[in-house]
Amino acid sequence: xxxxxxxxxxxxxxxxxxxxxxxxxxxxxxxxxxxxxxxxxxxxxxxxxxxxxxxxxxxxxxxxxxxxxxxxxxxxxxxxxxxxxxxxxxxxxxxx
Amino acid sequence: xxxxxxxxxxxxxxxxxxxxxxxxxxxxxxxxxxxxxxxxxxxxxxxxxxxxxxxxxxxxxxxxxxxxxxxxxxxxxxxxxxxxxxxxxxxxxxxxxxxxxxxxxxxxxxxxxxxxxxxxxxxxxxxxxxxxxxxxxxxxxxxxxxxxxxxxxxxxxxxxxxxxxxxxxxxxxxxxxxxxxxxxxxxxxxxxxxxxxxxxxxxxxxxxxxxxxxxxxxxxxxxxxxxxxxxxxxxxxxxxxxxxxxxxxxxxxxxxxxxxxxxxxxxxxxxxxxxxxxxxxxxxxxxxxxxxxxxxxxxxxxxxxxxxxxxxxxxxxxxxxxxxxxxxxxxxxxxxxxxxxxxxxxxxxxxxxxxxxxxxxxxxxxxxxxxxxxxxxxxxxxxxxxxxxxxxxxxxxxxxxxxxxxxxxxxxxxxxxxxxxxxxxxxxxxxxxxxxxxxxxxxxxxxxxxxxxxxxxx
Numbered sequence: 064x065x066x067x068x069x070x071x072x073x074x075x076x077x078x079x080x081x082x083x084x085x086x087x088x089x090x091x092x093x094x095x096x097x098x099x100x101x102x103x104x105x106x107x108x109x110x111x112x113x114x115x116x117x118x119x120x121x122x123x124x125x126x127x128x129x130x131x132x133x134x135x136x137x138x139x140x141x142x143x144x145x146x147x148x149x150x151x152x153x154x155x156x157x158x159x
Numbered sequence: 160x161x162x163x164x165x166x167x168x169x170x171x172x173x174x175x176x177x178x179x180x181x182x183x184x185x186x187x188x189x190x191x192x193x194x195x196x197x198x199x200x201x202x203x204x205x206x207x208x209x210x211x212x213x214x215x216x217x218x219x220x221x222x223x224x225x226x227x228x229x230x231x232x233x234x235x236x237x238x239x240x241x242x243x244x245x246x247x248x249x250x251x252x253x254x255x256x257x258x259x260x261x262x263x264x265x266x267x268x269x270x271x272x273x274x275x276x277x278x279x280x281x282x283x284x285x286x287x288x289x290x291x292x293x294x295x296x297x298x299x300x301x302x303x304x305x306x307x308x309x310x311x312x313x314x315x316x317x318x319x320x321x322x323x324x325x326x327x328x329x330x331x332x333x334x335x336x337x338x339x340x341x342x343x344x345x346x347x348x349x350x351x352x353x354x355x356x357x358x359x360x361x362x363x364x365x366x367x368x369x370x371x372x373x374x375x376x377x378x379x380x381x382x383x384x385x386x387x388x389x390x391x392x393x394x395x396x397x398x399x400x401x402x403x404x405x406x407x408x409x410x411x412x413x414x415x416x417x418x419x420x421x422x423x424x425x426x427x428x429x430x431x432x433x434x435x436x437x438x439x440x441x442x443x444x445x446x447x448x449x450x451x452x453x454x455x456x457x458x459x460x461x462x463x464x465x466x467x468x469x470x471x472x473x474x475x476x477x478x479x480x481x482x483x484x485x486x487x488x489x490x491x492x493x494x495x496x497x498x499x500x501x502x503x504x505x506x507x508x509x510x511x512x513x514x515x516x517x518x519x520x521x522x523x524x525x526x527x528x529x530x531x532x533x534x535x536x537x538x539x540x541x542x543x544x545x546x547x548x549x550x551x552x553x554x555x556x557x558x559x560x561x562x563x564x565x566x567x568x569x570x571x572x573x574x575x576x577x578x579x580x581x582x583x584x585x586x587x588x589x590x591x592x593x594x595x596x597x598x599x600x601x602x603x604x605x606x607x608x609x610x611x612x613x614x615x616x617x
Contacts (some may be wrong), residue, residue: 076208093209094210115292117292120540122298123297125282142304
């Protein structure tokens with residue numbers, strides 16, 4: 064399944080390997096975590112107070128819709144965090 | 160006497176110009192910014208590795224963007240610049256001054272400052288419509304940031320909805336970058352824009368750009384459709400289509416996988432609230448903002464305001480205000496004044512005021528659309544609180560004011576602290592009570608104004 068976001072400007076920088084729910088994925092240096100995930104998935108997390116999933120909303124650190132969890136327990140706002148090699152994102156299988 | 164400690168919150172156009180003036184006067188201001196790189200949102204700089212040519216990123220604004228970025232680079236060694244730093248708490252300390260609670264790359268700390276310049280910017284204004292919480296619906300600002308900061312589009316087939324000059328601009332930028340735009344819908348009637356056009360001519364460059372973007376879109380076969388109603392995103396788990404009614408009442412539907420939608424801008428003013436500033440209701444944009452004198456002084460004698468965080472004026476105005484408010488601060492410190500420079504700035508700012516009023520009249524916040532929000536529609540997207548719950552709190556539980564509404568329903572109590580839902584919730588409450596929107600007040604800011612992870616960065 065393709066992701067929600069679409070990369071329009073190609074990047075020449077190094078590849079950044081990370082995982083989404085244990086599945087290896089590849090980002091590029093300079094990708095924010097939200098972009099890195101949404102190039103592969105169509106959502107970031109489940110909505111905790113009802114049905115449905117969420118994929119972020121404002122991309123400027125204001126709405127707090129894009130918090131994601133890493134396997135090491137860290138919780139990160141995906142739109143203000145750069146992807147790093149080895150990050151293990153846990154979504155619980157959303158947006159596949 | 161030791162040098163006073165001045166902190167500037169926000170490194171966009173306003174904060175950078177304020178920092179420049181203070182540094183020129185020999186101060187070493189703290190510049191605290193949530194962004195990883197200075198420039199703010201409109202001149203947002205991509206992270207290292209994601210850079211692209213400025214002309215591609217900023218279009219007509221490339222020159223201004225470069226000037227500000229160069230300024231940021233030149234200032235860095237002369238000021239105490241802290242990127243990636245969130246100011247989540249502001250408390251008055253003693254007779255004069257503030258404690259700032261910050262979370263940065265190296266963890267938490269508390270800074271004691273004597274004076275505060277707040278240049279905290281704005282975010283998109285939201286109105287709920289069916290399907291707006293589906294994954295794939297973003298603000299117009301988000302659509303633009305995805306492109307500018309990441310070189311990405313928010314989807315493969317993108318529909319854009321809004322009320323404001325950002326709409327034709329984002330449509331143009333997406334088309335230029337090679338994205339497929341399937342619809343550009345403006346909820347503002349064409350009449351409102353035409354009526355305001357003569358006054359918009361006071362700023363010919365801005366007007367010309369708006370017309371140019373709109374014409375360019377029309378020539379590509381993607382005209383902005385004005386006066387649309389009943390906008391709804393269709394889809395169960397994700398965005399599948401956008402439906403709307405045109406100005407003649409005909410229904411339309413276009414398949415898409417992402418939507419950018421927002422309705423003007425709202426000031427990010429929670430810091431001013433924590434600092435104890437008085438707020439005033441701004442009737443044209445229908446929002447509460449910290450009171451600001453023409454020179455940029457807040458009601459609190461140690462607080463200064465500049466940029467969209469205390470009144471929507473756009474990037475050019477923000478630069479002028481940043482410079483002006485820093486001069487006011489220096490004057491208050493008893494530093495020698497440059498009366499000619501102050502007068503020149505005051506004249507330029509006065510000229511901008513008429514233009515902004517016309518712009519806001521051309522693209523009013525479409526508050527009348529709240530009547531079309533169904534009772535089952537989510538308004539507070541953090542907590543999933545619906546319009547029906549808000550209306551019943553008003554009619555059955557005597558919620559007559561925003562903070563009471565929040566206590567009763569949890570709307571505005573979630574992670575975003577009402578940034579996203581606050582204005583729409585106030586309009587819904589006011590309509591239900593049949594009172595003017597200013598009568599229901601505003602959500603009070605509370606620290607932490609943004610979530611702080613329990614586990615700090617190492």
